[in-house]
Amino acid sequence: MATETAVDVVMPQMGVSVSEGTITRWLKQEGEQIEADEPLLEISTDKVDTEVPSPASGTLTQILVQEGETVDVGMKLGQIGGSATAEAPAQESAPEPEAAQEPATAEAAAEADAASPAETPAPTAPEPSAAPPTGNGKAFVSPVVARIASEHGVDPSQIPGTGSGGRVTKKDILAFVESGGAQQEQPQEQPAAAPEPAQAEAPAAPAPAPPKEQAPPPKPPTPAPVAAGETLPGETVEPITAMRRGIAEHMRRSLDTAAHVTSAIEVDFSRIVAVRDKLKKEYQAAYGVNPTYLAFVAKASVETLRDYPYVNAEMRGDSIVTRNFVNLGIAVELAEGKGLIVPVIRNAEGLNLLGLARGIAEIANKARNKQLVPDDVQGGTFTITNPGGYGTFHGTPVISQPQSAILGTYALVKRPWVVEDDLGQDVIAIRPLMNITLTYDHRLVDGALAGRFLRDLRERLEGWEGDGEG
C-alpha cells in the first residue's frame, strides 16, 4: 500500500514490561523508497533484538531518532510519506486533538499538557460537581466536626463553613476553635455575628461561605500579639476559650434581649425531706439513682408549667409560641470552672420523679465527661439552675435565650419557722426551707403571673403527694 499521507514509524513494545528501546541500525536512509513490511531498522531492547518492518510503502521522509539513541516505547522514530518537514521530534510527538483529550499514557498526558494550551487552564476553577455554598446552617455535620464541637462545646452552626454546600469542615472548626484572635481583631463585627432574637429559632451559620479562592478559611493562627505594656506585674494572661466566648456572647445577648425580673419564694421542704429519705434507699438500690431535691423541684415545676404556658413559652418574631411539652434545661457547671452548659431533658412532662432524677444525673454526667452531642443542648423551653450548692440563698440568673424564664433553687437550710399547732396557736418550729426564684422575661410574663406560678409551685412541693410515682 503506497501512501501519500504521512505514516509514523514508532518504537514498538517488544514485550509487556519493556518500556524503551535502542536503535541499532537504520536499514534505509532518508529519501529512500521502502515497501510495507520491508525491514526498516533494527532495534535492541532489554528482552530481544529485532528488525522493525516498515508500517507503509513510500519514501522514508524523515529519520528523527539516530542510531545509538534509546527512546521510550511509542516514540516516533521516523516518517514514511508526507512531506519532509524540519520539525523537531518533540513537536512531532505532539498528539492529535483526540489524543490530547485521551492521552494513551501518563507520559503522553504530560506531553499533551505541555503542548496544548487548551489543556492548561485553571486548575483553580471550582469543580462543577461541588455544590455552591448555601449557608442555610443545616448542612451536614461530619463525624470529626461533631466530635471537635463536642470537645470544645462549640455549636457548629455558628461557624462559617467552606465545605460543599457551606458545610463546616474539620479545618473550619479547628480554625474557629484555635483562632480566638481572628474575632478579636474585628470586634466591630461581633454584634453582627450574633443572631437577632427573631432568627434564634434556627441559629444560622452566618453568611454563605464565599468561594474558596476569594476567601480562604481563617488561618488559625499566629496567636494575637499582646501590645507591650498591657500586662501589669502580677497579672496572668490566658486566651479566652471558645466555650467562654460562647457563654459571654450568650449572656450579653440575653440581657440585651429579655426584660429580666426576679421574684422569690420560700418553700417548706419538710414533706419533701421525709419523702426523699424514704425513697433514697429504694431508688439507690433498685435503680442506682439518687432522688435529689433538684429532681423534686423539677417534677413540681414541670407540672406547674402546665398551668402557666407563658412561663414555658417564647417570643418568636411577632408571635408568642407556647407548647404542650417541656424540654427542661438543667444548668451544669463543668469541672474547675471551665464553663457552664445547659443540657436538655426532652419531654420532661412525660417523666415521673425517677425519670427526672435519672435524666438529670445522665445529662450532668455527659456534660462533665464531654459526651454531649449537639442535640443534647438544643431545644430547651424552660431552665432550672441550682446555684444553691454552695449555700447561697438568692440569685438572679440569666435566662437562656429564647426561653421566657429560668428557675433558681438555693440552699436548703433549717430555720425557725412560724407554724400553727393543733390548737391553732402560732408556734415556732424548725423547718427545712429553700428559697426558689423565678427570673422571667417581663415582656411576656407579668409579675402577677410569675407570683401565681411560684405560689402553685410551693403548694406542690409543700403538699407533695405520693412517693414520686405521679
Added chain:
Amino acid sequence: MAELTYLQAISDGLRTEMRRDKRVFLIGEDVGVYGGAFKVSLGFQEEFGPWRVIDAPLAEAAIVGGCTGAAIMGMRPVAEMQFADFISCGWDQLVTVAAKQRWRAGTPVPMVVRLPSGGGFSGGPFHSQNPESSFAHIPGLKCVCPATPEDAKGLLISAIEDPSPVLYFEHKHLYRRIKGEVPEERYTTPLGKARVHRDGDDVSVITWGAMVYTADEAAQKLESDGISIEIVDLRTVMPWDKAAVLESVRKTSKVLVLHEDTRTGGFGGEIAATIAEEAFEDLDAPVKRLAAPDTPVPFSPVLEKAYIPQVDDVAGALRELAEY
C-alpha cells in the same frame, strides 16, 4: 547505592538470598536458560546450576505444591508464576495445602511465590490481573506488593526469610519504568509496615503497587491548587499496616482508597470498612474508593485506559474530597 530498575532490584534481592542461603532455590516455567519471561533470573542458572534454578514443566500445581513439600523439608523455595494470573492453576496447593498447614498441623511452610501482576500494556484478561485481595482473604497467606526498587529488594528478602507462605506481587508496569537507589548490601524491609510516599495535609490516599505513582502524579497536579495530598504506600496488603492508615486518616480526615484491582471485594473495601469502624469520629468526608470496574481486564488500549484508574480519575476524586 546503585540506581537499579524495579526489575533489577528484584533480581538483586533474589541473587543476594541465593548466594547467602543454600536452601533458597528458584523454580518456575522458563526461569533457567531463558532467565524468566521478564528476565528476572537472567544468568542465575549459570551461577547457581540447574538444581537451584529449576525449569519446571507447565504445571503450576506441581510447582506450588512442590515448593510446599520442599519448604516442609526445610528448603526456602521461591516459585515464579510466569504471570500472576496463572496462580489460579496452583490455587489448591497454595490455599488448601500451604496456607492451612501451620495452623492445623503445626508444620510451617516458608515459601515465596513471585507473581508478575498488573496491567497497563494490553496484556488482556489473562496477563494483567491483580489478584492480591483473593489471597489476602485466605488466612495463612501473606501478600507483598512493593512499589519502589528499594522496597522490591528489601521485601523480597523479608519474604524469603518469613516462616509463612508469602505471595510477592511484582508489578510488571514498574519493572523497567521505575528506577531508584538501592543499597548494595543485604537488608530487609519488614512486612506489615507502610511507607508514607508523600507527606500532605488535606486528603490521604491509601494505595500500593503501581497506583502509588498514579496517585503521586495526581498529587502533583493538585499541588498548584493548594491541595496537599498524603500518599500512604501499604507495601504489604497482608499483613497491612492499619496503624499507619489510621494515623494518616486522623491527620487529614479525608481518604481515598485506591487500587488497580476490581472494586467489589477488592482489598480497598476492607481498608474502608476498618476506617469507618475505627476512625469514624475522625472523618470529615465519606471514605472514597477508586478501583477498576467489576470486569475482566480489557485488551484494547482505549478500553484498558478506561479500566485502570488514571491520573485524572485520581485527581478528580481527590479534588472532590478536598472540596467536600
Added chain:
Amino acid sequence: MAIAREAGPVGSLHEVREAGLDREDLLGIYRHMLVTRGVEERGHILYRQGKIPGSFYTGRGNEAASVGVATAMGPDDVGTPLHRDMGVHIVRGVDPWRIFAQYMGRQDGPTHGRDGNVHMADAQLGLIAMVSHLPAMLPVATGCALTFRIRDESRVAVGWFGEGASARGDAHESMTFAGTRKLPIVFVCDNNQWAYSTPTHLEYATEHVADRAEAYGFEGVVVDGTDVLAVYREAKRAIDKARAGGGPTLLECLTLRMEGHAVHDDAFYVPKPLFEQWAASDPIERFRTWLRDNAELTDEEEDEIAAGVKRLLTTALERAEESPQPDPSTLTDGVFATPEDLDTPHHK
C-alpha cells in the same frame, strides 16, 4: 490390555526372608495390621456413642496395603498417607491414644481439634498431614522428593492417592514433573474400586491406573493389596530403586473398600457378591493363615498378640477420653508461622 507389571503373590518364608523380613518382623506386621483395624473398629464405636463429631472414615480392607508400604519405608523417608492409610501412622509409630484424641477433636490430637478424622500427621515421624482435596498431596510429596534430589540425600518420598483422585490434574502434574526429573518418589495408588459411589470404569479407561506410568516414563506395578507380603516386596523394590536414583514408580494396590465411603454411607451400590468375594480374602485373616502355614504361628502367640493389642487400645481410649477439649481462646493462634516454628531438624 495391561501395560503395568502385574506382580504375583508371595509364597514361601524363604522368599520373604530374601525380601529382608525375619519372623519377628512378620509378627510385627501382623500386630500392626491388628492395631490398624482395632483403632478403626473402636472409632466406629466412639462415633456411634456420639463422641466423634463430624463424619468418620476408615480404611477397612486396606490394612495390608498401608502396613505393607509403610514397612518398606526407611526411617528418614517421608510420606503423605490418606484416610484409608491408618496403617502408615501405626507403622511409623503414632500412639493410638493420640489418634483417638484426634478423632474426638481433643487437645492432644495431633491437630489439637483444628482438623478432624485422619487429617493429621506427625512431622517428626516423616509424615505430612493430608487435606480433603485429593490427590493434592502428590505435588507436595513430589516437592519432598525434589528436595532430596537437590540436597543429594538418599531419601525417598511416598505419595498416596486413590484411583478416584487419579482423574485430577495434580496426579498428572506430579508424575510429569517427577518423571522428567527422575525424582526419588513412589506413587502409591490405593485402588479400592469405588470413589464414593463411582465404580472404576467411570473413573479411568485403562485396565489399571498403573498403566499410565509408562506414559510418564517410569514403571507401573499392580499388586494384590490384600497380600501384605506382596505389597511389601513391591514397595521395597520401588523405594530401593528410587533411593538408588532410578526414578519414580507407580505402585497400584488393588483392594475393595469394605465399608461405605464414610460412616453415613451403607454402600448399597456395591454388589453384594463383590463384598463376599473380597471378604474371603480379608487381609488380616489371609496373613494370619499364611503365618500359621508358613511361619509356625501358634495359638499362644496369636492370643498373646491379640491380648496385647486389646490392652493397648483400651488404655489408649481411656487416655484419649481424658484429653481436654481445645481452648477456644487459642483459636487464632498460629495462622502464621513464627521463626520459632522453624526450629526443627528440617529447617536447620
